[in-house]
Amino acid sequence: MATIASAAAASLLDAARSLVPLVEEHAQQGERERRLPDPVARAFRESGIFRMCRPRALGGLEADPLTAMQVIEELSRADGAAGWCAMICGATGVFDAYLPVEGGKEMFASPDVVTAGVFAPSGRAVDLAFTAGGAAALYAESPLQRCFRDVHAVTQHALVAPHTREVQGRVLLGLDTELPMF
The missing domain is CATH 1.10.540.10 (Acyl-CoA dehydrogenase/oxidase, N-terminal domain)
Structure with missing residues (x-):
């Protein structure tokens, strides 16, 4: 059943x-x-x-x-x-x-509201590997290099960067947000 x-x-x-x-x-x-x-x-x-x-x-x-x-x-x-x-x-x-x-x-008063979010580490290893790979990785056509570039971009995103987590928490809790976001 x-x-x-x-x-x-x-x-x-x-x-x-x-x-x-x-x-x-x-x-x-x-x-x-x-x-x-x-x-x-x-x-x-x-x-x-x-x-x-x-x-x-x-x-x-x-x-x-x-x-x-x-x-x-x-x-x-x-x-x-x-x-x-x-x-x-x-x-x-x-x-x-x-x-x-x-x-x-x-x-969510309207069913049309769309939200997004992520919990992710900052990715120090990814950042170091990206730096070692040089800027050419940004322009490569290889699918693997494109994935590497995209993962690196995500680790640099403002929503997962360590310095923005306190601001995010304050917004969610309705507290004063006199801290810089970036």
């Missing part, structure tokens, strides 16, 4: 599978523009992928971890960047459960 949770999981996975042709169609556009194309972003939002791990109490689908990973895997097969966007916006919704209830309800 199927449970409500398993029916919702199957529905979300079916939605991801049905979006594969759209994701594939726009993959090159996303690569050229270096962002998720609007039709794909719209489809992810409308299908619930961007709120798949958000708690039901806040308008999310509260997908279990296995379903979330299967959704991300399906989309990543079609386009790795689109799968990454599904992960960074959809899976991190699990942290929304830690928001104060009233604040969460205010933030």
Whole structure:
């Protein structure tokens, strides 16, 4: 007998599978523009992928971890960047459960709200390897070097840089943020 949770999981996975042709169609556009194309972003939002791990109490689908990973895997097969966007916006919704209830309800009053976040180390080893590789790694066409470049870029992102964590925490707690972000 199927449970409500398993029916919702199957529905979300079916939605991801049905979006594969759209994701594939726009993959090159996303690569050229270096962002998720609007039709794909719209489809992810409308299908619930961007709120798949958000708690039901806040308008999310509260997908279990296995379903979330299967959704991300399906989309990543079609386009790795689109799968990454599904992960960074959809899976991190699990942290929304830690928001104060009233604040969460205010933030997610509309089901169209999309959030993103990440917990990641700063990557000292990646930074050192990137520096040793020289600037040529930024322009290389090798898929491995492109991945290396992208990982390095993520480690330098303001949201994961160590000096911004206190500011992020203060914002989340509603405290004074008189500290510089960068």
